[in-house]
Structure formats: C-alpha cells, structure tokens
Amino acid sequence: MTAPxxxxxxxxxxxxxxxxxxxxxxxxxxxxxxGESVALVGESGSGKTITARSMIRLLPESARxxxxxxxxxKDVLQMGRKELRDLxxxxxxxxxxxxxxxxxxxxxxxxxxxxxxxxxxxxxxxxEGRATALLDRVGVDRAEKRLxxxxxxxxxxxxxxxxxxxxxxxxxxxxxxxxxxxxxxxTTQAEVMAxxxxxxxxxxxxxxxxxxxLELAAAVCGRTLVMYAGTIVEDSDxxxxxxxxxxxxxxxxxxxxxxxxxxxxxxxxxxxxxxSGLDAPAGCPFAPRCAFRIDQCEAERxxxxxxxxxxVACIRAEEIRGGSAK
Amino acid sequence: xxxxxxxxxxxxxxxxxxxGDDSHLAVNDVxxxxxxGESVALVGESGSGKTTTARCLxxxxxxxxxxxxxxxxxxxxxxxxxxTRRRWALQTQMVFQDPYGSLDPRQTIDxxxxxxxxxxxxxxxxxxxxxxxxxxxxxxxxxxxQGGSRPRALSGGQRQRAAIARALAASPRIxxxxxxxxxxxxxVQAQILNVLAGIQAETRVSFLFLTHDLAVVRQxxxxxxxxxxxxxxxxxxxxxxLTNPETEYARLLIESVPTSGWNPENVSKKRKDSVQ
Numbered sequence: 001m002t003a004p005x006x007x008x009x010x011x012x013x014x015x016x017x018x019x020x021x022x023x024x025x026x027x028x029x030x031x032x033x034x035g036e037s038v039a040l041v042g043e044s045g046s047g048k049t050i051t052a053r054s055m056i057r058l059l060p061e062s063a064r065x066x067x068x069x070x071x072x073x074k075d076v077l078q079m080g081r082k083e084l085r086d087l088x089x090x091x092x093x094x095x096x097x098x099x100x101x102x103x104x105x106x107x108x109x110x111x112x113x114x115x116x117x118x119x120x121x122x123x124x125x126x127x128e129g130r131a132t133a134l135l136d137r138v139g140v141d142r143a144e145k146r147l148x149x150x151x152x153x154x155x156x157x158x159x160x161x162x163x164x165x166x167x168x169x170x171x172x173x174x175x176x177x178x179x180x181x182x183x184x185x186x187t188t189q190a191e192v193m194a195x196x197x198x199x200x201x202x203x204x205x206x207x208x209x210x211x212x213x214l215e216l217a218a219a220v221c222g223r224t225l226v227m228y229a230g231t232i233v234e235d236s237d238x239x240x241x242x243x244x245x246x247x248x249x250x251x252x253x254x255x256x257x258x259x260x261x262x263x264x265x266x267x268x269x270x271x272x273x274x275x276s277g278l279d280a281p282a283g284c285p286f287a288p289r290c291a292f293r294i295d296q297c298e299a300e301r302x303x304x305x306x307x308x309x310x311x312v313a314c315i316r317a318e319e320i321r322g323g324s325a326k
Numbered sequence: 327x328x329x330x331x332x333x334x335x336x337x338x339x340x341x342x343x344x345x346g347d348d349s350h351l352a353v354n355d356v357x358x359x360x361x362x363g364e365s366v367a368l369v370g371e372s373g374s375g376k377t378t379t380a381r382c383l384x385x386x387x388x389x390x391x392x393x394x395x396x397x398x399x400x401x402x403x404x405x406x407x408x409x410t411r412r413r414w415a416l417q418t419q420m421v422f423q424d425p426y427g428s429l430d431p432r433q434t435i436d437x438x439x440x441x442x443x444x445x446x447x448x449x450x451x452x453x454x455x456x457x458x459x460x461x462x463x464x465x466x467x468x469x470x471x472q473g474g475s476r477p478r479a480l481s482g483g484q485r486q487r488a489a490i491a492r493a494l495a496a497s498p499r500i501x502x503x504x505x506x507x508x509x510x511x512x513x514v515q516a517q518i519l520n521v522l523a524g525i526q527a528e529t530r531v532s533f534l535f536l537t538h539d540l541a542v543v544r545q546x547x548x549x550x551x552x553x554x555x556x557x558x559x560x561x562x563x564x565x566x567x568l569t570n571p572e573t574e575y576a577r578l579l580i581e582s583v584p585t586s587g588w589n590p591e592n593v594s595k596k597r598k599d600s601v602q
C-alpha cells in the first residue's frame with residue numbers, strides 16, 4: 001500500500017498572540033488520499049485556516065509545530081528552503097479568499113500570472129502564451145487583451161478565475177482553497193465552484209477547501225472535516241445535509257442555519273460563545289455548550305474514533321445516533 | 327389594515343462617472359411600500375442597486391427623481407437641514423454589515439446608548455433613560471455586564487447586537503439592515519435572527535433587509551423584491567417568490583444556494599444563458 005498523499009500525525013500548533021502564547025490547534029490526525037476533495041469546515045477561530053496553511057508551512061513567525069505533516073511521506077516540517085519552494089506552487093497551490101487583496105493592484109494581470117515562470121527562465125512570449133491558454137480555460141474571454149489590464153478592471157468573480165489560473169500555471173497536484181467564494185456573489189459562487197470541480201476532475205487534482213459553510217462543503221466535497229476550538233470533531237464522508245452528522249456540534253451547525261424551503265419557528269442557537277483553540281477547556285471543547293453533556297465529557301478530551309465509517313470525537317455518539325441520548 | 331409607513335415610487339438614481347460623461351444608472355424606476363410591522367427583503371447581488379435604494383430611503387443619497395414618502399413626509403429634498411435629518415432619524419435607522427464602523431472604541435455600549443437617547447429623546451429623565459437602556463439591552467439580549475463593556479471586549483455577534491440596540495435607541499419606525507448578518511458565523515447569525523424575530527414580535531418596527539441570502543429571507547421577511555441591474559425584476563410574498571419564482575433570474579438565485587444534490591455546473595450554465 002502506498003502512503004497517503006497528505007498525512008497529519010498528532011499535529012499541534014502553538015502561537016504567540018496578543019493574549020500570550022497558546023495552542024491554537026491540537027492533536028490533528030487525518031490523511032487525504034490523492035484525488036480526494038475534502039472540506040475543512042469551522043467557524044471563526046476554529047483553526048481551519050492555520051491547519052490548511054500548515055500543509056505548506058505558511059505560518060506566522062511565532063508558530064511552533066509539533067507532530068508530523070507529511071506530503072508523499074516526506075515531513076514538510078523538516079524541509080529546507082529549496083524543498084519548500086518546490087512544494088509551494090508546483091506541488092500544492094493555494095487560492096485565497098479575497099482575490100482583490102491577494103493580487104498586486106499596481107501590476108498588470110499578465111505580470112502577476114507570468115512572474116513565477118519568468119523567474120524560472122521561461123521567455124516572455126512562452127510565459128504569456130501559457131497564461132493566455134489558462135485564462136481561456138478558466139473562462140476569462142479576450143485573454144490576450146486581459147493580460148494587459150490591471151486587477152481593478154476585473155470583477156471579483158473574474159479575478160478569482162485569474163487566481164485559479166495562476167495556481168494552475170504551476171501545474172500542482174493539490175489545491176488549497178481558503179474560502180474561495182466567500183467574497184463573491186451567490187451566482188458567481190456557483191460558477192467558481194463548478195470551475196474548480198471541473199478542473200479537479202480534468203487534472204485529477206486533490207482539493208482541500210476551507211469554508212465556514214457546511215452546506216457548501218457537503219454539496220461540493222466528498223468528505224468533510226468539522227473543526228471546533230482547534231480540534232477535528234468529525235471526519236465524515238456522509239451527505240451531512242441529508243443524514244446529519246454524528247457529533248453534536250456538526251448537527252447544531254446544521255440546525256442553526258435558516259432553511260431555504262421553510263421558515264422555522266425559532267432557529268436553534270448554540271448557547272454560549274464559540275471559543276478558539278486558545279481558550280478550549282480541558283475535556284471535550286464543545287462540552288460547555290453541548291445539549292448532550294454529561295460529567296464524563298469534561299474529564300478528558302475524546303479522541304476521534306470510528307463509528308459507521310465516520311470518525312467522531314464524542315463519547316455519546318452511539319446514543320445520539322440512536323436517538324436515546326438527552 | 328396596517329398603516330403604510332413607506333412609499334417609494336419610480337425611484338431613480340444615477341452616479342456621475344469620473345469623466346462626467348459615463349454616468350451609471352444605479353437605480354431605475356423602483357417602487358415599493360412597507361407597512362407598519364412588515365418585514366421586506368431587497369434581494370440582489372452586488373451592483374443590483376439594493377444598497378443605493380436603501381440609502382435613498384434613509385436620506386444618505388438624494389435621488390434624481392421619484393417619490394419617497396416616510397411616515398407621511400415627502401423625503402426628496404435637495405438639501406435637508408439638521409432639524410429635518412434629526413426628524414428622519416427618528417423614523418428610519420440603518421444597521422450595516424460591519425458593526426465596528428458604528429461603535430466608538432472608547433465608549434462602553436451603555437454610554438453610547440445614553441448619548442443617543444439624550445440626543446433623540448431629550449425629554450426623558452435620567453431614570454427613564456436608564457430604564458430605556460436596560461430595555462434596549464434586553465431586547466438584543468446583551469447582559470448588563472456586556473452593556474458596560476467596550477466594543478473590543480465583545481464578540482462579533484455581540485457587537486452587531488450592540489449596533490442594533492443603537493439603531494433602536496432612536497425608537498425608529500423602520501429599521502434598514504444592510505447585509506447585517508452576512509459576516510457572522512452561522513451559530514451567531516441564528517442568535518441575531520432570533521433576536522430580530524423577537525423585536526418584530528414585541529415592537530411594531532418595520533424591517534427592510536438588504537441581503538443576498540435567500541435562506542435568511544425565508545426566515546425573516548414577509549415579502550421580497552428581487553433586484554437586478556438597478557431594477558426590480560420580481561416581487562411578491564416570500565413564500566410565493568421562493569417556492570414558485572416567475573422569472574429566470576429569481577430561479578437562478580434560488581438554484582445558486584448550495585443544498586444536497588447541488589449541481590454548480592448546471593447553475594453556471596444557466597447563468598451564462600441568462601446573460602447572453
């Protein structure tokens with residue numbers, strides 16, 4: 001058996017913040033196989049972005065990582081400068097949330113797209129040719145003319161296509177997409193998601209998408225990792241919208257979202273306040289807000305365990321699934 | 327029948343381009359009404375004209391032409407003076423997406439509320455003012471301790487609730503919410519939507535929601551106007567528009583919401599067809 005493409009083994013990350021030094025994500029343990037599309041879902045402060053960024057070691061200076069993050073069996077944390085450079089871009093490409101913030105506004109889109117190729121010694125003509133072909137592929141028309149334009153001349157949706165093209169130029173195997181459609185309009189979101197999905201299939205890419213939108217995650221990705229307070233609480237390949245999750249937090253998230261098809265008397269709101277990994281209590285981090293909490297929940301942090309093909313970090317998952325918990 | 331609070335008729339607003347000749351028609355021939363206690367949603371994507379429509383309504387923009395009547399008063403005035411604006415503020419208030427812009431970082435939430443109440447309702451005694459602050463905090467479900475905090479010490483959802491309390495301090499008849507729950511986490515969004523439903527039930531305040539989120543519309547609005555390119559393309563009760571949309575565009579918006587079995591490719595194709 002070959003090693004998984006991406007593997008996290010007992011990864012914890014500590015950071016210095018305004019409130020002092022603390023652990024933002026802990027005990028991350030998961031793997032992603034080549035060709036999978038996985039969503040990393042969580043609310044703000046859950047640690048989803050830092051988790052994804054740690055895959056290419058794109059972390060703040062103060063970050064210390066424990067455990068192992070492996071790409072094709074090689075520990076990313078042990079990589080030297082050159083190895084990292086060869087990893088970021090050529091192997092793992094990253095799409096950021098707000099293309100307007102991520103693309104240099106005073107350079108042309110052509111400069112942005114060809115910069116990397118040019119520093120690798122590819123001639124201007126050749127680089128522009130490749131950029132044009134890819135812009136064309138991601139649905140930006142009049143590509144040649146577009147190369148001479150500046151980012152402000154593009155709409156948000158078009159600029160996100162430019163970012164996707166720039167990532168594809170390096171021909172990576174993995175795409176990390178950090179809230180790729182959050183800054184976009186709803187119909188544009190559908191277009192960009194459709195494009196990502198198409199390209200993923202066409203090029204046999206692996207996709208890790210970070211999102212706060214559980215519905216989007218479940219609709220687009222084959223597998224969902226749900227994060228709360230710096231830990232993964234559920235790792236499921238089920239259609240969460242249809243069948244629900246096994247962890248109380250997953251289900252609370254699903255129920256707190258208003259529904260398109262029918263008005264609810266009152267939305268389920270999770271009592272208390274979401275905490276980040278820094279403030280996570282001992283024991284189950286969700287316990288203080290959980291409707292199914294028992295004393296044992298606060299005794300120790302429940303590890304992820306397998307139940308019906310789903311990994312879930314809840315000691316009462318069987319009872320909750322069976323409907324006998326209260 | 328409920329009293330009609332807002333009547334907007336044939337509203338039109340253009341913005342001049344920098345060169346002077348490429349002016350942009352932001353709102354074109356928009357008409358709608360809002361009754362007392364009614365909750366209306368303006369739905370559209372960026373550039374649809376929903377925010378400009380709302381800004382005209384509250385008096386932050388002067389329309390080119392059309393009629394805006396709020397609480398029986400005509401609002402299309404060239405240069406409204408301070409007294410006029412003050413009167414308008416007692417009728418309409420607006421809550422924005424980012425609560426930071428409406429909160430003074432050096433002021434606690436109740437200090438800010440006290441200042442607003444003194445300004446809008448100078449007739450109240452200090453005791454009545456304190457009672458009103460307690461009432462407002464209670465309405466948005468902020469605790470006494472949170473009321474005594476500065477914005478920095480509050481979470482995003484609490485800050486947005488503080489912003490709503492501030493808007494309510496003027497005791498307006500109409501509250502305009504511009505994507506006011508869009509940036510919040512879903513669990514926090516649920517709290518705010520429940521708070522708003524409570525306010526609706528307890529007061530007779532009318533709401534105008536500007537949003538792109540149709541699930542939020544379903545939860546909170548009685549009727550919907552769908553805007554595109556500055557024009558209203560479809561209108562009706564929330565249930566009829568969301569269940570049986572009549573226009574291609576409304577259908578496209580509904581299909582763009584990710585759900586189980588969602589197919590972004592189909593939506594994407596449809597959108598291309600509708601543009602051409």
